[in-house]
Amino acid sequence: MTDAAGPAAKVLVVEDDRELGPLLLRLFRGAGYEPELAPDGQAGLHLALTRRYDALIVDRGLPAIEGLDLLARLRRSGVAVPALVLTALGTVADRVAGLDSGAEDYLVKPFEVEELLARVRALVRRGAGAAERLAVGAGTFDLISRTVTGEDGSVVALSGRESDLLRLLARNPSRAFTREQIAAQVFPDASSVALVDTYVHYLRRKLGTTAISTVRGVGYRLGPA
The missing domain is CATH 1.10.10.10 (Winged helix-like DNA-binding domain superfamily/Winged helix DNA-binding domain)
Incomplete structure (x- = not known):
């Protein structure tokens, strides 16, 4: 859950799967967040550059701009919002590539809901502790x-x-x-x-x-x- 004493944390979900994307939105809303969905990498880049979020959830195999390229571009532009890569690619090399691109965390699909929410809570806490x-x-x-x-x-x-x-x-x-x-x-x-x-x-x-x-x-x- 997010901090009930303050405003709801804003989460950007960059996911092109037409079933998983809306499912993640419902999941995060139910946990007290304010989520927003970008259906491809280009839309995700635009939103992350022009709006403020507390955490990013990014798939790897995105159309327009691939997920790791998206994260690398955001980091070069000075966007320091904590990010989690949520993907089916789970080898050690995949995880290393994700973290090297600028992600703070990496979770492989299929995932447990409680684990995902715990990781997002950690991302939000991390972002709240450091000014952008x-x-x-x-x-x-x-x-x-x-x-x-x-x-x-x-x-x-x-x-x-x-x-x-x-x-x-x-x-x-x-x-x-x-x-x-x-x-x-x-x-x-x-x-x-x-x-x-x-x-x-x-x-x-x-x-x-x-x-x-x-x-x-x-x-x-x-x-x-």
């Missing part, structure tokens, strides 16, 4: 405290919306986002994309004019032009 950090230029962005620590030790506090915008860009450091894409993910309740320009201005004022660059004809990207 992303590189922002020469500094470090702490997603939990919503602060950016510079190379000189200076600390800049961010608002919730500023943090959400910086997280999206920092998790995709080589990607340029259109104003519409940013608005849809960071300001979904806003009626205008003008808020994007406003919050980019706020971040530049706090972090420096080169923190976010304008990509002509596209939108915005992390770092200098």
